[in-house]
Amino acid sequence: MSLLQPEKLPFFDHQLAPRPQNFIPIYQPSLGEREEALVLEAVRSGWISSQGKYIVQFEREFADFCGAKEGVAVCNGRIALHLALHALGIKAGDEVIVPALTFVASANAVHYTGATPVFADVDPVTWNMDPASVARLISPRTRAIMPVHIYGHPAPMAAINALAQDHDLWVVEDSAEAHGAAIGSQRTGTFGQMAAFSFMANKIITTGEGGMLTTNDTALAARCRMLRDHAMPPERRYWHPEVGFNYRMINLQAAVGVAQMRRIDEFIARKRQIAQQYNAALAGLPGITLPVELPGYTNVYWMYSVLVDEAYGLTRDELIPALRERGIDSRPFFHPLDTLPPYRSETPCPVALRLSQQGINLPSAPSLTAEQVAYICATLHDLAK
Numbered sequence: 005m006s007l008l009q010p011e012k013l014p015f016f017d018h019q020l021a022p023r024p025q026n027f028i029p030i031y032q033p034s035l036g037e038r039e040e041a042l043v044l045e046a047v048r049s050g051w052i053s054s055q056g057k058y059i060v061q062f063e064r065e066f067a068d069f070c071g072a073k074e075g076v077a078v079c080n081g082r083i084a085l086h087l088a089l090h091a092l093g094i095k096a097g098d099e100v101i102v103p104a105l106t107f108v109a110s111a112n113a114v115h116y117t118g119a120t121p122v123f124a125d126v127d128p129v130t131w132n133m134d135p136a137s138v139a140r141l142i143s144p145r146t147r148a149i150m151p152v153h154i155y156g157h158p159a160p161m162a163a164i165n166a167l168a169q170d171h172d173l174w175v176v177e178d179s180a181e182a183h184g185a186a187i188g189s190q191r192t193g194t195f196g197q198m199a200a201f202s203f204m205a206n207k208i209i210t211t212g213e214g215g216m217l218t219t220n221d222t223a224l225a226a227r228c229r230m231l232r233d234h235a236m237p238p239e240r241r242y243w244h245p246e247v248g249f250n251y252r253m254i255n256l257q258a259a260v261g262v263a264q265m266r267r268i269d270e271f272i273a274r275k276r277q278i279a280q281q282y283n284a285a286l287a288g289l290p291g292i293t294l295p296v297e298l299p300g301y302t303n304v305y306w307m308y309s310v311l312v313d314e315a316y317g318l319t320r321d322e323l324i325p326a327l328r329e330r331g332i333d334s335r336p337f338f339h340p341l342d343t344l345p346p347y348r349s350e351t352p353c354p355v356a357l358r359l360s361q362q363g364i365n366l367p368s369a370p371s372l373t374a375e376q377v378a379y380i381c382a383t384l385h386d387l388a389k
């Protein structure tokens with residue numbers, strides 16, 4: 005008998021919060037026999053650290069999935085962002101433009117280079133970085149733009165790349181939430197000089213914790229591989245031409261990643277199906293604004309999210325505990341980063357502020373059943389009355 009019951013390992017935002025039976029978690033990794041078998045195989049092989057066949061295989065398969073030339077596997081998404089910025093030479097005194105509505109790791113990655121994150125406001129419809137706001141923030145110190153494909157909808161990369169080209173700036177995509185999202189047939193992870201993905205347990209595929217850099221620049225990828233390994237060039241052992249990091253992914257994580265790659269298309273298709281079911285059931289519910297998918301864009305709905313306004317009858321902050329009482333997990337949108345103590349800024353981001361007050365993420369795991377989604381939608385209708 006297996007000691008694991010992988011399909012019964014829910015991911016909770018608030019791991020310690022009590023939960024009733026049949027509670028629907030915000031996310032849940034889908035792990036199965038293949039993950040178990042490959043990890044076991046890696047353990048038995050003895051290659052449990054940062055060398056081993058699964059690391060190379062995972063890098064190749066994930067890069068191919070994105071349509072990028074190179075993938076560099078690392079410990080987590082934040083580290084992937086930091087390594088990208090560091091490899092591009094971002095340093096103290098520089099500025100990097102980041103959207104105000106994102107997870108704090110986007111700004112933290114900039115902070116760790118010594119540079120300053122500068123916060124752009126976001127678009128009220130897609131919730132992504134607004135290029136007009138970015139344009140207003142470009143200064144002589146700006147070195148890079150970091151678009152974030154928020155909750156799975158791609159940022160407007162044509163406009164962002166045009167600005168970057170005009171002002172000679174790097175573009176580092178934060179694609180932590182958007183595996184497989186696309187504009188036309190081009191997937192995220194291929195629009196800028198470098199991109200970062202996360203494989204934390206609530207992401208579209210997971211390795212427990214983990215991250216990946218993608219790039220079309222082979223020399224940059226080689227530099228990142230050296231930097232992640234204490235800046236030791238493969239051709240000269242224990243010679244360190246600069247200060248590096250230990251940012252390596254381990255073979256056990258990569259084994260899970262390789263197994264997850266077999267199911268990534270299925271996960272994305274299921275997530276899009278779940279979003280369609282939510283959209284159909286919630287359309288027209290007063291006070292609820294649905295997420296969009298702009299024409300030509302593919303939204304992977306990492307977190308299916310809606311906005312809640314006065315017409316709904318409950319505020320977003322009243323809705324979260326009401327859902328919890330009915331066995332449904334949810335979570336609020338991120339606070340705008342310019343309102344957090346380490347990053348407080350005088351430049352207002354009014355759209356990000358409104359979205360952060362009205363936005364709610366609903367359960368979004370690919371393992372959700374149609375009955376569970378129907379129950380969540382029926383509950384949202386009931387609570388509105």
Ligand SMILES: Cc1ncc(COP(=O)(O)O)c(C=O)c1O
Pocket residue numbers: 080081082083106107109110152178180181201202203204214215
């Ligand atoms: C937008 C965004 N950027 C970066 C990260 C950081 O990824 P990780 O938790 O793997 O460090 C996350 C998620 O955790 C995220 O949602």
